[in-house]
Amino acid sequence: MEFMVNKNCLHQALSAVGHAISTKTTPSILTGIKIVANVDGLILLGSNSDIIIEKTIPVTLGGERVLEVYDKGSVVLPAKYLRDIIQKLSDDIHIKLNANHSVTIKSAEIVTDLNGFNSTEYPDLPFIDDSAFIEVHSEGLQEIIKQTVFAVSKSESRPALAGVNMTFKENLLCCVATNSHRLASSELALETKITGSFIVPSKSLNELTKLMNDEAGVVHIFVSKSYVGFKSSHISLFTRLIDGSYPNVLEMLPRDSKTTIIMDTNKLVKGVDRACLFARDCRNNNVHLDLLEGNGLQISSNSTERGKIKEIQTIKGIKGEGEVNVSLDGYFLLDALKVIKEKEVKLSFGGAMKPVLIEPVNGTSQLHLISPVRSPSA
Amino acid sequence: MEFMVNKNCLHQALSAVGHAISTKTTPSILTGIKIVANVDGLILLGSNSDIIIEKTIPVTLGGERVLEVYDKGSVVLPAKYLRDIIQKLSDDIHIKLNANHSVTIKSAEIVTDLNGFNSTEYPDLPFIDDSAFIEVHSEGLQEIIKQTVFAVSKSESRPALAGVNMTFKENLLCCVATNSHRLASSELALETKITGSFIVPSKSLNELTKLMNDEAGVVHIFVSKSYVGFKSSHISLFTRLIDGSYPNVLEMLPRDSKTTIIMDTNKLVKGVDRACLFARDCRNNNVHLDLLEGNGLQISSNSTERGKIKEIQTIKGIKGEGEVNVSLDGYFLLDALKVIKEKEVKLSFGGAMKPVLIEPVNGTSQLHLISPVRSPSA
Incomplete structure (x- = not known):
């Protein structure tokens, strides 16, 4: 694996993907960011047991060349160290994989060797069928989340209430959250052939709105039995769903x-x-x-x-x-x-x-x- | 005690004086700010056992009338509550002392009653002879502090090293700090008839530079046996000195x-x-x-x-x-x-x-x- 990448692009991508990474994560490979270099782009992956964030750096961005991949490959590098190093560099960054899963990072006169992990030991992504998805406008999705997510229960006694209940009907997305003393509910018009009801952890939704950061555009929502994925042109977030049935609070x-x-x-x-x-x-x-x-x-x-x-x-x-x-x-x-x-x-x-x-x-x-x-x- | 004061002036003064107040302070009266209303101004006082900060709000500021005292008097009000309330008000603020050391704070349609303490129970200020002082430019003083204060010892084993040693000679102020592994020293030219050497706690000096906040102007320094005071036109800070003798590190x-x-x-x-x-x-x-x-x-x-x-x-x-x-x-x-x-x-x-x-x-x-x-x- 060997590539040259624009410093700012890489730093932004590392910050975004870093949101999924907890310093307390075990196994320790999950304190790392997985980097996959392909001919057509760099994929960065961060994950804890509940959330996976994926970000792609394309070869050109806004007409400017930001990436040159000389040699394909992948590695997992410690998230915190990698981000701290990249932040303190100023020019284009050249990264080359060595033996023993370490990389050499060069920028101008500065040479860093950073020890990493074997990327084949990184856990597989959950399987999500990406042939069927729900299309929604990013602003609308962010709004409906912000209007409800704060009302979830902070207590662990009823796990289902720690999430937002997202229900897709034929022409409607309905979000509900409650801690049984207060309730927030909001609806968004959309068209979907996929219907169903899912309990999404509030933590994941908070991360999602942070990542989307009021940006416009289209988001594709993918659902499987135990995961839901949100994909924009910039970034993807996959989150484990909360098991259990959500009370029919709207009747109340x-x-x-x-x-x-x-x-x-x-x-x-x-x-x-x-x-x-x-x-x-x-x-x-x-x-x-x-x-x-x-x-x-x-x-x-x-x-x-x-x-x-x-x-x-x-x-x-x-x-x-x-x-x-x-x-x-x-x-x-x-x-x-x-x-x-x-x-x-x-x-x-x-x-x-x-x-x-x-x-x-x-x-x-x-x-x-x-x-x-x-x-x-x- | 009764007065009307400009909201921003009061809020700024409370923030400055609040620097001296620790939430853990005992006796509990020291969690409060002492307010003294005189005909010619409002004096605010905050203190913990080591630092005292005093700020005066004059009747006019920059040609604008910011204070009207209807009735002299004094009270001690809980710092945190008072600051939070004032911050959330928008107009001129009317404060009147009631019985039992509570005050009524009025601003537009908003009426607040806040319980306070008897101001006569507030500890006396240390006695400092203000007839003799050393005059120094604020920028120079702040610079010499910043150039040395970081080097003090964080350990409690040698209390004298937790302070900056300020030595006034006839035409010089010399600051030295060391933790015995590193040392910082800096000199500032000034004229003074007061000479002597004092160990000033680093915490107090850090507060002082925050309060002076790169402002220009003149600072008067007052010294007594166990206190030193810094007075600018804006604000005064008094701090207890550290007892003990400072090693003659410059010889090394x-x-x-x-x-x-x-x-x-x-x-x-x-x-x-x-x-x-x-x-x-x-x-x-x-x-x-x-x-x-x-x-x-x-x-x-x-x-x-x-x-x-x-x-x-x-x-x-x-x-x-x-x-x-x-x-x-x-x-x-x-x-x-x-x-x-x-x-x-x-x-x-x-x-x-x-x-x-x-x-x-x-x-x-x-x-x-x-x-x-x-x-x-x-």
Whole structure:
């Protein structure tokens, strides 16, 4: 194996693929990045037991020659050392495989020998049939993930709830996440002949949105029995699925509400964020919402030890009963409000201790449900 | 106590004063910031057992009115909560002291009650005679600190070495720091009638340079038996001194050298930084410097397990013997080179296992001394 590659291309690829690599990984070969040099490109692979990230460096990029492969081959090199070295070099980089799975890296006057692993010992990729896939726009996919993934359960007691439930119907992708105290759901229109429901680990989805980094373009989704793969023109991510069946939470959505109010999203985010200052001292991060006479919503929290905060925000629209007072986990409320990009947000209250429904006004088809918490004074 | 203050001024002041506050501090009143409202300004005070930072907000700043004191008084408020609240407010801020040492903070529609402490229980400031002081330019002071403070000892076995030894002579401030394996020394011309030698904790000096943040202007230095104070127009920092006598390390400086070479500082920094990649696997972070025939300095390191790196840099000037091969702690070498802003650097070698002397060429009067480490192969 021998090739010459542009420094920046290689460094970017190593950073991306490095996302899949944990320093604690065993076997130790998984602390490495697998590099495969073919005539038409360089393939870089990083993996832990759950996620595999694959990145290809083509021979030319944007009309510029960024890679020249003199000799095919493959090797596994320690991810951290390789990335640190490449980062500190400045020119084109020449890499040649030696005996004993070590490589010599040359750049200008700098010569590095780096010990690696035998690439034949690197675990095989999961088999994924790439003849059938679902096509989706990258922005839409990233959005629907961000609108739901934060709501997964952090507890290990119900493994299925640690993932986002992605359901492909004929013309729809539906994502749902819940920790049984709050729920986030969002839908994206698409066309697919592949249908089915999969539980995707939240960690993998967070990595995916980081890798796609708001980039536009098309993503192909591949599914197998225990893996799902996301392929863009830049990068691929494969993740193990979570076994088990996901509860049919959408059936639990409230059908009617007693009071519905419209608020300015941005102002409400800031108000709830302030109220969280004292809420964090309460067991349930209690933030109180109280409807006042004369079109005001009071947002408040208090901590016996520290103090209290309150503010009144103008309601932009109201339907139904004029009495609302409810305590919610302020951070759950904040998480939901923060992913709503629409200017106005609708809050629907079903009565004492009934979940509060939060939706954007005239916007994306997402919804958030938060169960009230008992007030310390109640 | 009652006043109205500009949000940004208050937030900046709280951030600065907060540097002195540790969350682990006991007594708990020291987790607070003392606020004293006088007719002509607001004084904010933060402290732990070693450092005290004082910041004044005047009534007008740059011609703009930033403070209005309606009623004098003082209180101590929890630093973290106060800063978090102020950060999340946007308008002018109105603060009024209530009974039981709580305050009400109002900004637009937002009302916060924050519990505080009785300000009379806040410890007194150390007494410092402010009639006599040493005047020094802020940039010069910051520079001389940065050129030396990194070299202090991190071990607790010799407390005096954990500080920088500042010696004021009639026309000179001399700073020295050492951990007994390396030494940094720098001098600054100034005029003073106060003379003496003080050991200032490195932590306090690091805070001081952060607070002064490359700002120009004049700093007044006040000294007492156990404290030293630095006052600029913006801010004051007082720090407890380290007891004990500082070794007379400057006497140990080598008087002659066998070989002296001149190198490009920036290139050398980058080369040593690269060599540190493998050096960190060695017990002494060994980086090897070898003089090659024909005007080259080879910089290299190797780790049996990981690999090795080497590069050759051009020597810009040489005097004396043509044979040098020495192993140094790569991080010590890097620390010293990084504070040399001059384009060229002079390295003087005294022979096998003799300390290496590092000085800028045609520049500031700083010098660095590093003892060689045994090579693993030697």
